[in-house]
Amino acid sequence: MAEHVILFTGPMGAGKTTSIQSLSEIEVVRTEANNSERHIVDKETTTVALDYGEILVDADEKVRLYGIPGQQRFNFMWSILKKRAKGMILLVNSDAPDPIGEMTFFLDEFRELYDRGGVVIGITRADVVAGPSLDDFAKALERTNPGLLIPVFTVDPRDRDQMVNVLLALIANIEMRAMFGMITEAETA
Amino acid sequence: MDGTHVAPEPAPQPGRFPVSVGWTQAAIAISSVMVLKTPMNLKMNIEMHGPLLIDFEHHAFSWSTPLEHFPVDAVHTGLETIAGGPDAPPLFELPGKDLDGLLWQIGLNSFDGKPAFWLSSGERYRLTRWPNLTQHSHDMSQVKMIAVLGNAYVSTEELARYTGVALDEAQRLVNALSLMRILSRSAEAPAAVVVQETAAAKRQSLFGRLRKRLGRSDG
Numbered sequence: 001m002a003e004h005v006i007l008f009t010g011p012m013g014a015g016k017t018t019s020i021q022s023l024s025e026i027e028v029v030r031t032e033a034n035n036s037e038r039h040i041v042d043k044e045t046t047t048v049a050l051d052y053g054e055i056l057v058d059a060d061e062k063v064r065l066y067g068i069p070g071q072q073r074f075n076f077m078w079s080i081l082k083k084r085a086k087g088m089i090l091l092v093n094s095d096a097p098d099p100i101g102e103m104t105f106f107l108d109e110f111r112e113l114y115d116r117g118g119v120v121i122g123i124t125r126a127d128v129v130a131g132p133s134l135d136d137f138a139k140a141l142e143r144t145n146p147g148l149l150i151p152v153f154t155v156d157p158r159d160r161d162q163m164v165n166v167l168l169a170l171i172a173n174i175e176m177r178a179m180f181g182m183i184t185e186a187e188t189a
Numbered sequence: 190m191d192g193t194h195v196a197p198e199p200a201p202q203p204g205r206f207p208v209s210v211g212w213t214q215a216a217i218a219i220s221s222v223m224v225l226k227t228p229m230n231l232k233m234n235i236e237m238h239g240p241l242l243i244d245f246e247h248h249a250f251s252w253s254t255p256l257e258h259f260p261v262d263a264v265h266t267g268l269e270t271i272a273g274g275p276d277a278p279p280l281f282e283l284p285g286k287d288l289d290g291l292l293w294q295i296g297l298n299s300f301d302g303k304p305a306f307w308l309s310s311g312e313r314y315r316l317t318r319w320p321n322l323t324q325h326s327h328d329m330s331q332v333k334m335i336a337v338l339g340n341a342y343v344s345t346e347e348l349a350r351y352t353g354v355a356l357d358e359a360q361r362l363v364n365a366l367s368l369m370r371i372l373s374r375s376a377e378a379p380a381a382v383v384v385q386e387t388a389a390a391k392r393q394s395l396f397g398r399l400r401k402r403l404g405r406s407d408g
Contacts, residue, residue, distance in 0.1 A: 004395060057398050138318045149339050151319035162323040164403050169322055169332055171396045176336035179351070181384035 002061040005084045006167070008051070009068055009110060010091035011102045015124040015157030016067040017051050019091060022163040024053025024065055050077070063167075075109070082110055087117045087170045091157065093124045094131030100140045107145065114148065116183050118174035122155035122166055209265045216299040216368055218268055219243070219292070220307055223370065228274035234267035235260070241291075242280045246273050249285030256286075257326065259294045289369055293325045296365025302357025304345070305364040313342035313378040314363055318371050329400050330354045334362050338372070341381035351383070 008016040021028050029052040051067030066085075068077055082088075088110055092103045103121060113119060123137060132140075137152050151169050155162050177183050215233060222229050223245060233241040238260055241252045254260065271280060299305070316338045333352045337343055343351065349359035366372045400406060 055399070055402065057395070057402050061395075061398070063395075063399065134318075134321055149316060149318070151322070151339070153319070153321050153323045155323050164405065165323050165327075165332075168329065168396065168400055168403070168405065169319075169336070171399060172332045172336040173339060175394055175396050176333070176340050179337075179383055179385045180341045180381055182340060 002057075004061075004063045004086045005066060005081070006063060006170070007066050007068060007081055007085045007088045007110070007113070008091065009078070009088055009106050010070055011093065011096055011106070012070040013096070014070065014091035014093045014102075015122075015155075016070070016091055018157040019089065019122070019155075019163055020051050020053040020065045020067050022157060022160045023055060023167060025055050026053060028053040078109060082113050085113055085117065087174050088113045088119045089122060089166060089170060090119060091122045091124055091155075092137075094126045095129040099123070099131055100137060103137060104140065104144050107141075107150075111145075114150070118170055118177060118183075119150050120166055120170040120173070121150055121152045122157075123152065124155055124157055126154040127156070210262055211301075212261075212263065212295045212299040213301070214265060214268070216295050216364070217306060219295065220305070220368060222270065224307075228272065228277070230271045230273045230280050232267075232269040232271055232280070233265060234269075236264035236266055238263060243288065243291070244273065244280050244283070244285060245288070247283055247285065248288045249281075249283060250288050250291050251281035251285045252291070256290050256294055259298070261298050287321075287324065289321060290324055292369045293320060293365050296368035297361045299368075300360075300364055302360050304360060305367060308363070308367060308374070309376070311344075312374045312376050313344050313347075313380075314338060314367070314372045314374055315342045315378070316366065316371060317373050320366065320369060320371060329396075329405050330358065331362055333396070334359060335366075338366070342375055342378035343381060347380065 008019055010016055017028070017030060029050070031050065053065040055063040055065070057063060066081055068081055090103065090106050090110070092099050096102050107114070107119070110119070121137065123134065134152055134154065141148060141150060141152070151173060153166055153169070155166055157163065174183070218231060222231060228246055230245060231243040235241055238254045239252070241250065243250045304310070316335065319335060319339060322332065322335070330352060334348055334354060337348055337351050345359050345363050346356065348363070349356045352359070363372065
């Protein structure tokens with residue numbers, strides 16, 4: 001069976017679990033536990049292990065959706081999963097203390113995924129708080145990673161239509177990057 | 190002649206805005222104001238849809254018609270430039286709506302699929318940033334084209350060929366992205382090197398299969 005792994009990364013409270021729930025065709029396998037960092041995010045539970053969902057493309061092909069913990073103490077999981085992934089949806093909540101810093105941090109951590117696949121950045125809760133604008137995120141990207149043209153969208157993780165748009169934009173971008181030789185097919189499989 | 194009396198068309202009054210149908214005149218006006226980079230705003234009167242107000246400084250607009258009901262064949266009956274700047278009263282209550290959504294619609298629906306007047310032949314284009322696709326009504330062929338423009342300098346003809354889209358549709362997208370000022374233009378950029386044939390890429394495309402699976406088989 002052909003499999004394509006998509007990672008959902010980002011800080012606590014960015015909406016990774018909800019995004020996978022919006023997209024997955026199976027009931028999402030969730031593992032949560034008490035939040036030991038309530039000083040950062042006021043949320044009773046938070047993801048501390050994998051969230052898993054999937055989309056069956058046809059009988060022989062599926063897209064596996066993995067949400068990985070946002071806390072740095074779980075970064076041993078990051079290195080395992082990023083080796084298998086084809087692309088990444090990086091979610092950053094606009095009401096985080098330093099959303100641009102979070103974006104830069106996670107992008108640095110997962111930079112190899114951009115180089116051999118693709119990344120889309122989703123800014124969540126942009127309609128709730130007046131955080132940085134998309135232009136601010138784009139300028140920060142240009143400053144920290146010159147030459148990288150990564151799609152940045154505002155997104156509501158609860159909205160399936162929006163999440164489908166984000167996922168398809170990621171896949172389209174990966175395939176066009178392969179077409180122009182920016183990544184190789186063997187590396188994207 | 191059947192003898193029926195037909196009243197002559199009233200002569201146009203000098204100095205009045207020429208009534209126009211569609212969005213080409215509006216696109217030209219917007220582009221002209223944006224190029225000037227002076228504190229100037231626009232008010233467009235649109236039959237049946239009320240005034241459309243644009244505040245360029247705040248990259249915002251105000252209009253009673255939601256963009257989901259964008260009137261492709263709108264009848265424009267007036268256009269007014271209004272001075273902006275720090276001392277001018279706000280044109281409408283800010284923050285208003287993000288101007289990008291309006292420019293996307295106007296760009297797609299102007300020039301009848303021909304090149305916008307500010308574009309030149311022989312140019313290639315590349316995105317400087319992606320449009321916020323979750324906020325703009327779009328189809329999947331536009332996503333493919335945007336992904337091409339995000340990764341290579343291409344002409345409109347190349348864009349249509351690589352994505353299997355009609356030339357006028359590719360041109361509409363280039364017009365829109367250009368009006369949004371998120372395209373870089375170059376007359377010198379060489380043709381991009383394609384390492385994977387488009388036919389082979391199409392056969393292997395997860396994008397194609399997934400969009401059908403997710404009910405997005407348009408485009």
